[in-house]
Amino acid sequence: MKTLKHLFDRNLAWANEIKKSDPDFFSQLSKQQAPEYLWIGCSDSRVPANQIVNLPPGEIFVHRNIANVVVHTDLNCLSVIHFAVEVLKVKHIIVCGHYGCGGIKAAMEDTDHGLIDNWLRHIKDVSRFNAQALEEAKPEDRQNLLCEFNVIEQVRNVCSTSVIQSAWKNGANLSVHGWVYSIENGIIKDLNTSMSSHEQLLEANSAH
Numbered sequence: 263m264k265t266l267k268h269l270f271d272r273n274l275a276w277a278n279e280i281k282k283s284d285p286d287f288f289s290q291l292s293k294q295q296a297p298e299y300l301w302i303g304c305s306d307s308r309v310p311a312n313q314i315v316n317l318p319p320g321e322i323f324v325h326r327n328i329a330n331v332v333v334h335t336d337l338n339c340l341s342v343i344h345f346a347v348e349v350l351k352v353k354h355i356i357v358c359g360h361y362g363c364g365g366i367k368a369a370m371e372d373t374d375h376g377l378i379d380n381w382l383r384h385i386k387d388v389s390r391f392n393a394q395a396l397e398e399a400k401p402e403d404r405q406n407l408l409c410e411f412n413v414i415e416q417v418r419n420v421c422s423t424s425v426i427q428s429a430w431k432n433g434a435n436l437s438v439h440g441w442v443y444s445i446e447n448g449i450i451k452d453l454n455t456s457m458s459s460h461e462q463l464l465e466a467n468s469a470h
């Protein structure tokens with residue numbers, strides 16, 4: 263008996279459906295990928311990159327982890343960014359967080375979650391950097407506000423990587439954006455934190 267047969271059945275039906283409307287879809291796509299976007303998002307099952315911007319396979323290069331965190335020493339994330347920028351030559355990097363993020367919620371709690379607390383430490387730092395604004399917000403708004411602050415911080419982290427710094431130095435046409443997605447209505451909000459040069463990063467860092 264085939265394990266998870268229903269998933270293989272669904273896969274076959276999906277592939278057949280695509281081939282029906284575009285017989286060359288897979289043979290064309292198998293030759294190369296040329297996505298314009300790198301998506302750095304949360305692992306949450308409700309926030310699938312391609313589906314929420316309605317793009318087919320081949321259009322987005324994706325990295326996901328809990329609470330869409332970009333850590334300066336995370337070789338996995340850095341390798342994805344490096345490959346996307348240096349080899350695929352993506353034009354846009356999108357850090358997309360989401361309201362109601364379980365990782366953000368857990369980072370706000372003062373309880374033991376085990377191993378993941380080491381990862382959530384990075385979000386606790388974001389919370390500390392923005393302590394005053396969070397303190398001044400209504401208690402019921404704080405979690406979603408931290409989701410936004412986290413995205414803004416991760417955009418800066420992406421921009422500060424050696425990969426992006428050297429791409430900009432070499433004149434690459436590359437922008438980094440911060441978005442937040444609502445799992446309640448399916449709508450993405452632009453946090454207007456986009457950066458496309460080293461100067462913009464310096465400006466943002468000096469403002470905060």
Ligand SMILES: [Zn+2]
Binds near residue numbers: 360
């Ligand atoms: Zn999440």
